[in-house]
Amino acid sequence: MELKNNNSLEEERYYEAKKQVEALKGFYGNLxxxxxxxxxxxxxxxxxxxxxxxxxxxxxxxxxxxxxHAMKVFNFSPFFGRNWEKRKIKEFLEKEQKQKNMWH
Known part of the structure; x- marks a missing residue:
């Protein structure tokens, strides 16, 4: 089970890195x-x-x-950045998991 979680986490990180590289290529092409x-x-x-x-x-x-476009690619936001999004997503997932555990 632990090996499966590690592979899934690595795949997710790879996918995120690949998305970031594509965004950078798009930005520099636009520039x-x-x-x-x-x-x-x-x-x-x-x-x-x-x-x-x-x-x-x-x-x-x-x-x-x-x-x-640069603000989006380089994750610059004076109000809400990518870290805020990740925290909110994690918060919602944890809340959902707690509700599931209550019913089982």
């Missing part, structure tokens, strides 16, 4: 695209109409999206 496209927009803007700097709008809008 590279953000930088590349905004450089392209800057060049186009300066070549066509340097008196009106419209490239700031996609820079700002997409930048906000990249910022929130």
């Amino acid at each position: 590279i695209a953000y930088i590349a496209f905004n450089i392209f927009f800057l060049i186009i803007n300066l070549k066509t109409s340097p008196e009106h700097l419209w490239f700031f709008w996609p820079l700002l809008g997409w930048g906000i999206g990249v910022f929130f």
Whole structure:
């Protein structure tokens, strides 16, 4: 029984690590695209109409999206982080387990 629990725990950790790596790859892909496209927009803007700097709008809008993506991937939250989620999940599971034990 103990061996099965250890394997299950290792599999769960592996799955979580794999999910984190995929999230990091997605974030860095998004960041590279953000930088590349905004450089392209800057060049186009300066070549066509340097008196009106419209490239700031996609820079700002997409930048906000990249910022929130980074917050999610790097687990930064000023209010509720991943640790809070894990504690709440554990709390609910323990509460459910206690209720099961009461009925058996």
